[in-house]
Amino acid sequence: EVQLVQSGGVVVQPGGSLRLSCDASGFTFxxxxxxxxxxxxxxxxxxxxxxxxxxxxxYYADSVKGRFTVSRDxxxxxxxxxxxxxxxxxxxxxxxxxxxxxxxxxSWGQGTLVTVSS
Amino acid sequence: xxxLTQSPATLSLSPGERASLxxxxxxxxxxxxxxxxxxxxxxxxxxxxxASKRPTGIxxxxxxxxxxxxxxxxxxxLEPEDFAVYYCQQRDNWPPTxxxxxxxxxx
Numbered sequence: 001e002v003q004l005v006q007s008g009g010v011v012v013q014p015g016g017s018l019r020l021s022c023d024a025s026g027f028t029f030x031x032x033x034x035x036x037x038x039x040x041x042x043x044x045x046x047x048x049x050x051x052x053x054x055x056x057x058x059y060y061a062d063s064v065k066g067r068f069t070v071s072r073d074x075x076x077x078x079x080x081x082x083x084x085x086x087x088x089x090x091x092x093x094x095x096x097x098x099x100x101x102x103x104x105x106x107s108w109g110q111g112t113l114v115t116v117s118s
Numbered sequence: 119x120x121x122l123t124q125s126p127a128t129l130s131l132s133p134g135e136r137a138s139l140x141x142x143x144x145x146x147x148x149x150x151x152x153x154x155x156x157x158x159x160x161x162x163x164x165x166x167x168x169a170s171k172r173p174t175g176i177x178x179x180x181x182x183x184x185x186x187x188x189x190x191x192x193x194x195x196l197e198p199e200d201f202a203v204y205y206c207q208q209r210d211n212w213p214p215t216x217x218x219x220x221x222x223x224x225x
Contacts, residue, residue, distance in 0.1 A: 045162070045205055045216035061213055101167040103209060104152045108161035 002026040002107040004096050009113035016086050016116070022079040022096030022109050030054065030074040033099035036081050038092035039111075046092075049081065050099065064090075086116045120144055122206050122217035130225040137193040139220045141206035146186045150210035153182055153191045156219075157202045165204075166191060196222070 007021045022034070036048040049070040050059040058070050069082040079096050094112045097105030121144040131137055141151065149169040154162035164173055166182035169189060179194040193200055201224050206217040 044218050045207070047214040047216070059213075095161055097161075101164075101171070101173065102150070103214075104164060104167045104207070105162070106164045106167075106173060108163075111161060 002098065004098065004107060004109035006094075006096060006109040006112045009115070011115045011117060012086055013118050014087060014116055017082070017084045018086060018114060020081040020083065020094055020096075020112050020114070024077045024079065024098070027098070027107075029072075029077040033103055034070075034072065034079045035097040035099055035103075035105045036070060036079075037095045037097055037105060037108075038090075039095065040092045048094070050103065051079070083114070086114075088116050090114065091116045119213060120147060120208050120211045120215050122208060122215055124204075124206060124217035124220045126220060127218075128221045128223060130223050131196055132225045133196050133198055135196050137191075137196055137200075137222055139191040139193075139204055139222070141184075141189040141191070141217050143187045143189075143208060145211065147208040147210035149185045150208055151182075151184070151189050152207045152209070153180075154205045154207065155200075155202045156205065162205060193222075 003025045005023045012018050033052050035050050038048050039045050051070045055072050067085045071080045096109040098107045100106035123142045125140045151169045153166040155165050156162045165180050170182045181192045183190050203219045203221045205219045
């Protein structure tokens with residue numbers, strides 16, 4: 001069974017940093033690219049980032065480019081999202097997801113709630 | 119960025135009825151469109167990819183159609199567990215984008 005288990009929620013001050021993690025099991029992690037997607041009641045689902053199977057290629061939404069960095073550790077089946085210069089607009093539920101059938105997010109983690117507030 | 123517009127915002131139906139959900143793209147996305155189901159407190163679940171293909175394990179009552187700018191998700195006979203929010207998503211134009219969702223509620 002495919003499982004993606006994410007780190008717990010956190011509150012961080014504006015301008016602060018945070019590192020999200022996502023631990024994968026039940027599939028060959030380094031066969032798949034991985035996504036980060038976030039969700040808010042106001043804006044709905046928003047794609048954030050994609051990393052290739054070996055980490056050699058990374059892609060970002062314009063809203064996070066230059067502030068967020070995606071990485072992976074294939075030896076430990078883990079995905080990360082380093083989030084710097086956080087803004088209140090980054091407050092959201094963040095999901096990791098496996099890219100499959102092309103690169104659609106097909107299996108998703110349970111989500112990590114990130115709240116950026118003073 | 120491609121804008122995906124879903125309609126209606128809410129669909130009120132009874133179990134056993136047929137549901138038809140629409141997703142329209144602001145420009146052609148070919149057949150590079152997926153549909154997801156999300157229940158409260160859960161992550162989205164992939165139902166359909168490439169407009170009409172079902173991943174392993176998705177019931178046959180879910181079907182997708184369309185290409186270009188107009189797409190439809192059909193649920194042939196609603197089961198109690200199908201009442202949820204449904205989203206479309208395109209991957210033809212960068213960045214990937216999602217629609218605003220259609221809530222299917224019990225009438």
